[in-house]
Every structure is written in structure tokens, then in C-alpha cells.
Amino acid sequence: MPPKLLKKSTHYIELGSYQYWPVLIPRGIRLFTYEQIPMFLKENPYITDGYRAHLPSKLCLRSIFILSNETVNIWSHLLGFLLFLSMGVNDMSTVLPAAGASREDYVIYAIGLFCFQVCMLCSVGYHLFSCHRSEKTCRRWLALDYAGISIGILGCYVPGVFYAFYCNSFWRQVYLGTVLVLILAVFSAQVHPLYLSQEWKLVRSALFCFVAAFGVLPACHWVWINGGFGTDIVQSFFPRVMLMYLIAASAFMFYITKIPERYFPGHVNYLGASHQVWHVLVVLMFYWWHQTATYIMTYRHRNACPEYTARG
Numbered sequence: 001m002p003p004k005l006l007k008k009s010t011h012y013i014e015l016g017s018y019q020y021w022p023v024l025i026p027r028g029i030r031l032f033t034y035e036q037i038p039m040f041l042k043e044n045p046y047i048t049d050g051y052r053a054h055l056p057s058k059l060c061l062r063s064i065f066i067l068s069n070e071t072v073n074i075w076s077h078l079l080g081f082l083l084f085l086s087m088g089v090n091d092m093s094t095v096l097p098a099a100g101a102s103r104e105d106y107v108i109y110a111i112g113l114f115c116f117q118v119c120m121l122c123s124v125g126y127h128l129f130s131c132h133r134s135e136k137t138c139r140r141w142l143a144l145d146y147a148g149i150s151i152g153i154l155g156c157y158v159p160g161v162f163y164a165f166y167c168n169s170f171w172r173q174v175y176l177g178t179v180l181v182l183i184l185a186v187f188s189a190q191v192h193p194l195y196l197s198q199e200w201k202l203v204r205s206a207l208f209c210f211v212a213a214f215g216v217l218p219a220c221h222w223v224w225i226n227g228g229f230g231t232d233i234v235q236s237f238f239p240r241v242m243l244m245y246l247i248a249a250s251a252f253m254f255y256i257t258k259i260p261e262r263y264f265p266g267h268v269n270y271l272g273a274s275h276q277v278w279h280v281l282v283v284l285m286f287y288w289w290h291q292t293a294t295y296i297m298t299y300r301h302r303n304a305c306p307e308y309t310a311r312g
């Protein structure tokens with residue numbers, strides 16, 4: 001149907017310089033190719049099709065129910081949010097009471113899971129509203145997505161440091177304080193006008209890598225004060241920490257290298273793209289870390305602190 005015959009109705013909407021795209025036919029939202037989307041959406045040339053663009057907020061929200069190249073990104077973290085929400089309810093009602101948890105345990109668990117949930121929701125928000133017709137709105141959601149990653153990292157550090165240095169309150173406070181300062185430093189960098197620009201792409205990644213890699217320091221310190229690699233406690237927990245870093249490193253590898261779409265451009269537009277793998281690995285990483293925290297907490301409740309560290 002030629003555009004002049006289309007009447008503006010609930011089924012058609014004026015979208016920027018475009019004529020009346022039939023955006024709701026009855027529920028379909030027009031998808032675009034990489035060449036057709038606005039410059040600010042051009043992040044990944046290997047994802048060639050399936051883009052939503054030029055939409056008002058209401059249609060961005062409705063696009064959750066259509067198949068686009070963001071569908072898996074949206075739903076993976078929406079389900080991730082529901083997972084961590086239900087784990088929170090389960091922890092508070094079953095796991096922690098059964099473990100004879102103290103008030104501190106409840107607070108630490110609540111902070112950790114709350115951070116994971118915030119991270120998931122910020123990500124859902126960004127992937128849902130990245131198709132907004134206003135570039136400013138898209139940028140705001142992107143900034144929130146990055147802030148969410150920092151909050152997610154904080155959610156890993158808090159229970160990790162708390163239980164690793166359970167018997168050594170001095171170092172526990174030192175590391176928790178340092179991590180908080182690092183996260184706040186990342187937040188302040190995010191306010192910089194160039195933070196979201198292409199030129200700062202490396203700076204962004206370097207900042208996140210530094211904050212995540214900083215964890216190696218307390219981990220090595222923990223091994224040392226627990227008597228080195230030969231002791232039982234280190235042998236049972238250190239592999240868990242290593243697996244955590246392995247998941248984090250592979251997640252980041254997919255994020256940065258854009259594999260596999262780099263080798264199969266256009267073939268993984270809807271399913272199997274690197275960002276989707278990154279999303280799933282982030283959920284897996286948070287889940288694994290939460291289980292590890294439970295493991296360490298149970299250990300600490302069953303085993304008294306050794307004398308040499310209890311003084312710390």
C-alpha cells in the first residue's frame with residue numbers, strides 16, 4: 001500500500017522522517033537492517049538485521065513480545081531477575097533460618113542478591129528501551145546499564161569479602177572499604193561526558209576489568225592467611241573462586257571479541273550472538289557466586305575461627 005493511502009490511526013504512527021510505518025499490524029513492530037538504523041545504534045556491524053528503532057516508550061515496552069535481535073537479551077536478564085528474586089525469598093525464608101544465620105548474614109545476603117537484581121533490571125531496561133526514538137533516552141538507559149554492571153560487581157564482592165575474612169574483621173573492613181571506593185570511582189567516571197562515547201570504549205572496559213581483577217588481591221591474601229594451598233579450607237574453596245574468574249573471563253571475552261557473529265555475520269542475529277552469551281554467563285556467574293557464599297557461610301558457622309586470625 002503506498003504511504004499516501006495510509007490513514008493515521010491506532011495502527012499507524014509517525015516515526016521521525018519516516019512516513020507512517022505500519023508499526024502495529026496488529027502487533028508487529030517494524031524491524032530494520034543495520035544500514036537502516038540511526039548512527040547511535042550502530043554498535044555491532046556483524047548483527048545485520050532484526051533491529052527495532054524509532055519507537056516511542058510504549059512501543060519499546062510492547063516490543064518485549066516480538067522477536068527482534070534484542071529478545072534474548074531482554075528475556076535472559078528478566079528471567080535472571082526473577083531467579084535472584086526467588087532465591088532471595090528462598091534464602092530469607094528457608095536457607096538462612098536453617099543455617100542458624102545471624103543478623104549480619106541476613107544483611108550480607110540481602111545486599112548481594114539486591115545488587116544482582118538491580119544489575120539484571122538495569123540491563124533489561126537498556127535492552128528494552130535501546131530502540132527509543134530519542135538518542136538522549138537511549139544514552140540514559142545505556143548509562144544505567146553500565147551502572148548496573150558496577151552494582152553487580154559490588155554484589156559479588158560484598159559476600160565474597162565478608163565470608164573470606166569472616167575471622168579477620170580488620171582486613172574485612174579494609175577490603176570492603178576499598179571495593180566501595182573503587183565502585184564509587186567507576187560511578188564518578190560514568191558521569192564524564194565522554195564516558196559513553198566510542199573513544200572511551202577501551203577506558204570503559206579497562207575500568208571494569210580493573211575493578212573485577214582487583215579481587216585477585218584479597219583472594220591471594222586469603223590463601224596466605226589460611227596457610228597456603230596445602231590447607232583443607234583453601235583446597236575446598238579456591239577452585240570455586242577460580243571457576244568464578246573463569247566464567248567472568250569467558251563472559252568478557254565474548255563481550256569484547258563479538259564471537260561468534262564476527263565469523264558468521266548475519267547468521268546469529270536472533271540467537272547465539274556474543275551479547276546473548278555474555279548475558280547468560282553473567283547470570284551463571286552470579287548464581288555460582290551466590291552458591292559459593294552459601295557454602296562458605298555454612299563452613300564458617302560449623303567451624304570456629306582459628307585463634308591466630310580471631311585476634312585480627
Ligand SMILES: [Zn+2]
Nearest residue numbers: 073123275279
Ligand atoms: Zn546487555
